[in-house]
Amino acid sequence: MTDTGKPLLEVSGISVAYPGPRRPFWQGRAEPFIAVDRVSFSIRPGETLGLVGESGSGKSTIGRALLRRLPTVAGSIAFRGEDITRLSGRRLAGIRRHMQPVFQDPYATLNPRMSIGEIIAEPLEIHGLATGSEARLRVRELLQLVGLAPDFIDRPPAGFSGGQRQRIGIARALALSPELIIADEPISALDVSIRAQIVNLFGDLQRRFGMAYLFIAHDLAIVRHISHRIAILYAGRIVEIGDSEQIFRQPRHPYTRALIASVPVPDPTRRHERRPSIAGELVLDREAVGCRFAPRCPLATDTCRQAPPPLADDGSGRLVACWRAGEVA
Secondary structure, three states: OOOOOOOOEEEEEEEEEEOOOOOOHHHOOOOOEEEEEEEEEEEOOOOEEEEEOOOOOOHHHHHHHHOOOOOOOEEEEEEOOEEOOOOOHHHHHHHHOOEEEEOOOOOOOOOOOOOHHHHHHHHHHHOOOOOHHHHHHHHHHHHHHOOOOHHHHHOOHHHOOHHHHHHHHHHHHHOOOOOEEEEEOOOOOOOHHHHHHHHHHHHHHHHHHOOEEEEEEOOHHHHHHHOOEEEEEEOOEEEEEEEHHHHHHOOOOHHHHHHHHOOOOOOHHHHHHOOOOOOOOOOOOOOOOOOOOHHHOOOOOHHHHHOOOOOEEOOOOOEEOOOOHHHOO
């Protein structure tokens, strides 16, 4: 990881809203649904930040907002020190060249009417970096880089497995030599036997090219393996951010403890080491004024239900949003 002292990406208090459900006209317009609420974090050059949470917590929404595929209603996004929150047109296109996505479903992200060579070469042609034989040579290099045979260049996506398709998606993301890749659940749709290969590929590419990752996932075991730091998201708010091993050794937020407890322990003799999990499902109460985790938290008090805890440094460099963080051991 490269530490230049300045973050590559700095997210400050962003909120993202979706339109409320349709109502009959006499009931008026529904209030928008706040999917992401005042989220802040940063990513340094060459760093991997894992973003973890349950389904529906807002992880993918954050990734799409950073890529400017969704508008924000509050806060700011700065890339290399430049505020990109309101950019558009050519300037935004120029920034997007340095921020590339890898999507969750490798079967839905590749155009079946194009060969994989055309798919990977498309961003090179759009940004005017290479065309014709020059682009074709670059595509062959990229295929080899992600572990695929260069001779596959003229084949359609239908002839590849899920793991191979995800490698093609990674090659497409690498085509523009980005500084940041936002990987949105890049292994969740793959067979268990293939997941480790793709995660190791991400690690190898980072060591070779020094790019940064926002690695979005719900599998803490995978995130621990690849991430330098981890951000825990609950109901659209970050509840804990810290060093990967630090969070696993001593989680400070009750929700973080519950997520770690959900990680399967393959050794039956170590089952006693698992922490108790927390019952219930993620439900976002719009009327709640306190901590959103309070309805499921065994440590919740009246203070927790009446005021949202700030995301504050616990003295070790870790940020925790919990009124009773000091009591979580």
